[in-house]
Amino acid sequence: MRMNINGRHFDIQLNDTPTNRALMEQLPLTLDMSDLHRNEKYAQLPKPLPTDSVRPGVINNGDVMLYGTDTLVVFYSTFNSSYSYTPLGKIVDTSGLTDALGEGRVSITFSMQQPHH
Numbered sequence: 001m002r003m004n005i006n007g008r009h010f011d012i013q014l015n016d017t018p019t020n021r022a023l024m025e026q027l028p029l030t031l032d033m034s035d036l037h038r039n040e041k042y043a044q045l046p047k048p049l050p051t052d053s054v055r056p057g058v059i060n061n062g063d064v065m066l067y068g069t070d071t072l073v074v075f076y077s078t079f080n081s082s083y084s085y086t087p088l089g090k091i092v093d094t095s096g097l098t099d100a101l102g103e104g105r106v107s108i109t110f111s112m113q114q115p116h117h
Contacts, residue, residue: 001027001089003074004109005100011113012064014089019066022049023088028111031072035104039077043108045070053084061098062091074108076101 001012001024014020023045031043039059048069056063063075065085073085076098091097 002111002113003091004111005106008096008100010094010097010100011092012089013092014064015087017052017086017088018050019052019086020088022047023066023072024112028109030107030109032105032107033072033074035101035106038103039079040073040075041101041106041108042067042071042073045072049086051086053086055082055084056087057081059085060090062094064088064090072110074101 001014003010003012026046033041033043035041049066051066051069057080058078059075059081060078061076065073065075065087067073067083067085
C-alpha cells in the first residue's frame with residue numbers, strides 16, 4: 001500500500017490478514033487525519049474492518065494499525081502503550097515521515113502500491 005502526504009510517498013508493507021484484505025476494498029481512500037499526543041495521526045474509516053487486536057507494548061515509528069474496528073492510525077514516534085490494536089503493517093522507509101506529517105491535521109491518500117518497472 002502507498003501513502004501520499006502532500007506529494008511525498010511512503011510505501012507500507014502490509015501483513016497478509018483478513019483485516020488488510022477488507023481495507024484494500026476501501027482503497028483508494030483520502031483521510032483527513034488528526035494528531036494525537038504528537039506521535040500518531042488517526043482517522044475513521046468509511047466502513048469497519050474485522051479485527052485481531054493485540055497489545056503490542058511498544059509502538060514503533062512507522063507502525064500502521066487499526067484501533068477498534070474503524071480507526072486507522074499511523075504512528076510516527078516510538079513509545080510504550082497499553083492500548084490494543086490490530087497490526088496492519090509498517091512503513092518501509094520512515095525517513096522524512098515526521099516532517100511530512102507535520103503538526104495538527106493532515107490529508108493522507110492511501111492507495112494500492114504500483115509495481116515498479
